[in-house]
Amino acid sequence: MTRFATSAAMAALLAVTPALAQDQVGATLAGHAVLPAFTFSAPPADAPAETWISGRFTAGATPVREPQSLAPRNGLARPFFGQPVQGFSGYAQTRAEDGSLYALIDNGYGSKANSSDILLSFTRIAPDFDRGEIDVLERVWLRDPEGLVPFRIVHEATEERYLTGADFDLEGMQVVGDRVYIGEEFGPYLIELTLDGVVTGVFPTMLEGQEVRSPDHPALRIPAEAGVDWTLPRSGGYEGLALAPDGTLWGMLEKPLLAATGESEGDFLRVLAFDPEARDWTGQSFKFALTDGAVAIGDFNFIDETRALVIERDGGQGHPSLACAEGQTESCFARPAGVKKITLIDTSEIGDDGFVARIAQIDLMDIADPDGLARLETDGNVPEGRFAFPFVTIESVIRDGDEHILVSNDNNLPFSAGRKLGVADSNEIIRLHVPELLSAR
Numbered sequence: 001m002t003r004f005a006t007s008a009a010m011a012a013l014l015a016v017t018p019a020l021a022q023d024q025v026g027a028t029l030a031g032h033a034v035l036p037a038f039t040f041s042a043p044p045a046d047a048p049a050e051t052w053i054s055g056r057f058t059a060g061a062t063p064v065r066e067p068q069s070l071a072p073r074n075g076l077a078r079p080f081f082g083q084p085v086q087g088f089s090g091y092a093q094t095r096a097e098d099g100s101l102y103a104l105i106d107n108g109y110g111s112k113a114n115s116s117d118i119l120l121s122f123t124r125i126a127p128d129f130d131r132g133e134i135d136v137l138e139r140v141w142l143r144d145p146e147g148l149v150p151f152r153i154v155h156e157a158t159e160e161r162y163l164t165g166a167d168f169d170l171e172g173m174q175v176v177g178d179r180v181y182i183g184e185e186f187g188p189y190l191i192e193l194t195l196d197g198v199v200t201g202v203f204p205t206m207l208e209g210q211e212v213r214s215p216d217h218p219a220l221r222i223p224a225e226a227g228v229d230w231t232l233p234r235s236g237g238y239e240g241l242a243l244a245p246d247g248t249l250w251g252m253l254e255k256p257l258l259a260a261t262g263e264s265e266g267d268f269l270r271v272l273a274f275d276p277e278a279r280d281w282t283g284q285s286f287k288f289a290l291t292d293g294a295v296a297i298g299d300f301n302f303i304d305e306t307r308a309l310v311i312e313r314d315g316g317q318g319h320p321s322l323a324c325a326e327g328q329t330e331s332c333f334a335r336p337a338g339v340k341k342i343t344l345i346d347t348s349e350i351g352d353d354g355f356v357a358r359i360a361q362i363d364l365m366d367i368a369d370p371d372g373l374a375r376l377e378t379d380g381n382v383p384e385g386r387f388a389f390p391f392v393t394i395e396s397v398i399r400d401g402d403e404h405i406l407v408s409n410d411n412n413l414p415f416s417a418g419r420k421l422g423v424a425d426s427n428e429i430i431r432l433h434v435p436e437l438l439s440a441r
Contacts, residue, residue, distance in 0.1 A: 022343060022358040023440060029369040029387045030404060031129030031431035034376060035136070037413055037424040040082035043119055044141050047162050048155060050117060055079040057114040074424035076414040083119055084108075085136055086413040088427055090172040091398040091406070092180075093243045093301050100126045100137055103396065104173040104182065106410050108165030112186060112216050115165025116154050121197070122173060122180070127406070127429040132375040134429060142191075144199040151218035163199075169216075171395070172241030172299065174249060176276050183238025183251045186216040190238070190251060190274055205237075205251075206281045207272060212257070227262035239395070240300025242308055244347075249274040252288060252300045252310070268355070269297060286347065287354045291361070293339040298395040298410075303438060306348040307359070309397050309405065314339040317392035317418030319380025320365075333380075337390040337418060340364040342397055342407065344440055360440035364389040364407065367432065376428070379421050391418040391425060403435040 043051040055078035056063040059070055068077040087106030095101060103125050108118030124138040144153065144161040154164045169185040179200070180193045192201035205212040213220065214232045224230055236255030243249055252271045256264045273284035288297070291312050298311030318333030325332070342362050349357035369387035382388055389407065393416070396408035409418075411425040419425055 023360045025436035027362040028433040032375040033127035035134040035427040039085045087410040094175040107169040118165035120163040140197040174243040183241040185237030188237025227258045242300045303399045321381035
């Protein structure tokens, strides 16, 4: 091999190193709690009457007004009475005074088009691993009575102006003092609110002096050119919003940005810094290289001054032992879960190329369960003494003491069925004993 070829090979190796250079360590199940998929609450008393029924637009643009008149999907018939308590899409690092978790609820049924009858909210929850249940202690509904949202919302003409899943797609949250910050995907925007859910600011995403937009940005009109009018794929906005100990918010995009050609700029994600005191983007950023096979991230939270946890995932669900054979369409998973990882990064180690260091990683598809703590059976050939978290969207992670973390799924009610074939996924929280992961440097 020539010297030039050797150098080229080394450069190619270094180019992929950020995605590969981390230790694989183990995880042990220490607790499992479940919130059933069919869990609903009443809307606020002063919300529009139409919000008592949700899911009317999940079969297409034409509304289905008769409750439970659609054929069941994964065992549940839509539209539903009430507002679903589903889809945990992020944990705030700061806990409530009673120790409960602030958990963000996703935008509803998965898209801007089908979620206009979902009211946006976040909750306070408390997993009880002895009972195996998740207690919902409070639900805070988001509203914009001062008209600060810079576009027309669904409930524009009402007094309280409750926000819906057609206005924003909520994916990551943090609590800073008496303010809540939520990263969303349609703009993507960063939203500032009071602890009781009132909007106090909406900030467009800025990178290198330019606004980052997705195809769902309210200012776009057809035709719009990829890489020019919008540079972030649909459902590619803030999936993780982390709070550093110095008070800086770091928003991690879910999918890679597009170059001017409309092609992806690479298998990495941008992470952008926002100063809550200045209420502005700082201009700081770094890059996170996706692990092999991952297509997106699910959450992002710091564990100390510089180290943070990131959920990485592919688009599959269900245990791979039940993968459909060629021509098979029943009693199998068409696209089983493959990459479901939690990766530890260190933001004090950012290379000249802008990539953050990857330190260690656990596999959520291969968790030790020597004490049989799993509350639900998993369809497929899961080895004895092992546990899998085979969901398409795993979207919440937070440190829980010196040696544990909490992890939760977004169950995409009623469309995801990764635990059991044909059964709508519940919201699950698992407590994992991961001393090697948390101590890795």
